[in-house]
Amino acid sequence: MRDMDKNTYYIIAASTISHQDTFGKTGFSDSMSPVVSPALITPDYKAFIDAGLLRRMSKILRMAVACAKDCLAQAGLDQPDAIITGTGLGCLQDTDKFLNTSLTVEGLLPPTAFIQSTHNTMAGQISLSLGNHGYNMTHTQNTLSFEHAMVDALLLLDEGEQHILVGAADEHIEILSEITTHLGYKPGFPLTSGASFFIISKEKRHDTVARIADCEPVAFAQDPVAKLTRFLDTNSLEISDLNRVVYAVPGNANAGKYKTIWREAGLDPEKCINYLSLSGVYPTASAFALNYAVDLISQDRSLKNILIFNALRKENLGLTLVQSVEA
């Protein structure tokens, strides 16, 4: 069934590797407690990635390729029409490694880390793993990288493509914690790694539960509440119509302000969740939030409207509206 409605983009597969037990699980949102684990919970990568490629892959590449392959398996697809990724900081492990080598080693430098340091290594490795010749894109706009990747994916569907693999990933490395402290940034939650990938399509499947109704990255967001009101208005909604708000606000500085807004709109505080408490903090954690929202809907179809409100960085605002699909 192909829906010609412009604002209908079905999520037909979703996969996340995080510090929580999310990979290969449905219903993980039910029993989720705040993230404490210092490490990723990973599958056996050998089941997803060719050994020849795997031996060179950093954390971010392993996560991304495994999630991508898992999505394709869920959707029963051999190939997506396009591969679009978002990443805030890119392949940090290899960047750090090559920077280090470049500044300390005399003589010849091993090239592998350099090759894999470019931001598009993820999308490139996915295309290489699949033998995919389609559109291949990488967006990097710090905390809005995933939203920008999603907007690109929605554009492609409107241009007539069928199935888009879209996702995001970021990886934590040691030096990040040190830098964060020195820059006086207080994330309020552990710094983590994570990857989430999706297949979106205009075609609904029998088991499709959720769709993206709208997605908007906002730069230099001076008045986030006004932006939110306008965004919801475009979608004929008010804050009080939201069944869940899944939001990101770092630390405690601004969380109170938003909690007040949700409460004053009449939302039950229990239904407004700071997703950073679940995912931990990384630039593209809003991709985790999307999988979380999809999982919530899979457990309860009455959740008609879920807003992902990404204010992880105060200059940026990501707004994504996820809706349940009637069975």
Place this chain on the structure above:
Amino acid sequence: MDILKEDLKRQIIEQLNLEDITPEDISDDNLLFNEEGLNLDSIDALELIVLLEKYHGIQVTNPDEGKVAFRSINSMAEYIRKRKS
């Protein structure tokens, strides 16, 4: 046992991060770049050039020269001995 060849096997495994392979898995005449061998590629060839400099003090300036030298453990050992003699 040829110590140079055994060293080479260990160094290759480390340099190329061949996680599941032990020196015993590599025979001296295995074709390194062949699918039946280690199935290495052009990036590995560059890493092997780094290996030669790092462990054996040998500089290869022309990557094409490497192609011949890196056929197998035997050819690598032969190349190293020739360059050092």
Place this chain on the structure above:
Amino acid sequence: MSVRITGIGVVSAIGFSVAENLQSLREGKSGIGKITYLEDSRPFLVGEVKASNADLKEKWGLDSSHISRTSLLGLHAAKEAWGENKLNSELRTGIISATSVGGMDRSEVFYKDYLAQNNPEYTLLKTHDSGSTTERIAAEMGITDYVNTLSTACSSGANAIVLGARLILQNKLDRVLVGGSDALSRFTIDGFRSLMIYDDQWCRPFDETRSGLNLGEGAAFLLLEGDKSIAFSGNKTICYLSGWANAADAYHQTASSPEGTGATLAIGNALRKSGIQPEAISYVNAHGTGTKNNDLSESVALKNIFGANIPMFSSTKAFTGHTLAAAGAIEAVFSVLAIQNGLVYPNLNFRNPIEETRLTPVTSLQTDIPIHAVLSNSFGFGGNNSSLVFADHA
């Protein structure tokens, strides 16, 4: 389905403006030479923009020390492309930049001190992430409606142009500055050297004896406008972007396939989208990096598409060096200039054709010839291939 181009701006090793770049291209004057401005005393050949960070900051009246060279170069080119245009709340204005290194030039300064435990300046890292490069340019120009950065290695600049065109055609934006910027860094110089594809001589694209690239730096932007914006600005259309495509080679992490699979797909799909027949392409501005692998693979792709009738073609990288994410944007500006001025630029340093493909690029400046349509190629690591078609008609 073409999109109007109404403004262009460029800064590269061969000049600080469109006019200066054009003059160097006409005079066959390369901007490649020994490292002068980068803090690196090694004797490598690079295409540097001939200004220090302090010079560039002073020009734009910036005093903060925390701006990366990538942002400075990008701002310079974006301002030229923007020209006298005014922001207007009725028009949705965006900017899409491309970069591969972001603020790496500042990060490596930090990292050196960090490793030496020499009181490193952590605030230098605030300009590290690629997105901040574009945000800084957008902030200086007051552009807020859409701010995004693409990073697909050496094809990034071309991809930013494609995304901008799609956003205009789908009526998401009224006008958008699209382009790319990359500053030279020790990181990228060492990276390409580690791949053994950095030529210590002048790079020789498409020549049998080619042995690698020379890195360059720079930035370029184009202003794309939709109908509503044109009605407001009254800007004259200087050229049209009429076709584009991106395709993955899916062959190898760094090497291009010997059959030119991804490149052939990109060129073929871009031509199809433009509706322009291959024989109507007047000039091909090739990716032509000067590496053994790229130039051979690109030659094969050109033969796949054009058969025996290959249009005049040249690589301009022997003028500018390979400017990575900026390359697709700089060469897009050069393509527009070729159409505007009836020019085909020489492929410098060429002597003998590649044995396998026997293609000979244009080696001397061609003037006063009608150039109606230009194909520009940009191919990157990870098998990311993009082609753009520019035309003098809609």
